Amino acid sequence: MLAPAQSSDRRRAIVALVLVNSLWGLSFPMMKCLNMQVDEHFSVTHLTASSMLRTSAAAWMIGIRFGIALLLYLVFFRNTLRQVQMAHLLAGAAIGAVFVLGLILQVVGLGTIPASRSGFLTSLVVVVTPIISAILKRQIPRPTVIAGALLALFGVAILAGVIELRQGRIGLAPDMRQTWTIGDWLTLLSVFFFSAQILLLDRFGKCYESIAFTPSMFATTALLALIVYAGLQPYVPESAAGGWTGLAAQPSFYFMISLLCAIPSFLAFAWMNKYQPMISAGQAAVIYTLEPVFASLWAMTLPTTLSRCCTIAYANETFSLPLVIGGALVLAANALALWPQGDANRTE
Secondary structure (H helix, E strand, C coil): CCCHHHHHHHHHHHHHHHHHHHHHHHHHHHHHHHHHHHHHHCCCCCCCCCHHHHHHHHHHHHHHHHHHHHHHHHHHCHHHHHHCCHHHHHHHHHHHHHHHHHHHHHHHHHCCCCHHHHHHHHCCHHHHHHHHHHHHCCCCCCHHHHHHHHHHHHHHHHHCCCEEEECCEEEECCCHHHHCCHHHHHHHHHHHHHHHHHHHHHHHHCCCCHHHHHHHHHHHHHHHHHHHHHHHHHHCCCCCCCHHHHHHHCHHHHHHHHHHHHHHHHHHHHHHHHHHHHCCHHHHHHHHCHHHHHHHHHHCCCHHHHHHHHCCCCCCCCCCHHHHHHHHHHHHHHHHHCCCCCCCCCCC
């Protein structure tokens, strides 16, 4: 039985991580809005933007986002800087290195798929994490994990419109090659990097004070993102008046990136780093299944308000049968993959 202090810490961690997922869900329509502002500034659409522009824009926004988040951390959490030692710097750098790769892929993918769909695809981290953990431990994944992975694939296929329900029958969509886009592939690829982030945080967080990882995590994320931006910039074919500086100077863009830096970035990741190690990686992964639910709720209520603030045409998403059925199957797959194990010798 847990001691009272441990039980209190665990409850506090659960509440904090639920709030973290709500804030992460908020980031999906916000990043979608920023992508649309980039498209408008460079006079392109999600179909005509070059891959170099899309990747460069993602890296640029991530660099700004976590650079400002780092400054906020240094102001509001400066007392924790006394705890930071070389081990914390190295752990945070490792976490940030895999995180920034996942985030760039996710943001690029978000340029061509709805925010709600991106949220559900990203939630597959809950299925992928125990599989990667099992592989690293040279163990066979539990049957529930394998079943969850298969169910997740089916749910994603419905969610993306690859599989349709027609006249009471399930079949491949005639236009499945068009409904499953490069944005879906990139978002799926990002899941593997987010899984690595969770596993690294779980491992290092059991050995060190995890809140002290945050400065170097933010710094590494911002630095690597800006390096990617600088490396790609000469190859971006699109140009616009004022370039990237002109875009950053626009009040609507500055407002949106400031909100993104302060809430889903600085606050959410500081809380994640502090509270996730208080519970197991498996328990944290269960809570992380709430992220796509929050992402969908925000995507169905927030875009109209954001469009007024940013002077872009971004309508609220609506409920659809593929979203409801596919999303429900993905959440069920997550729960199945995390079903409590009876054998303590097997992996989560």
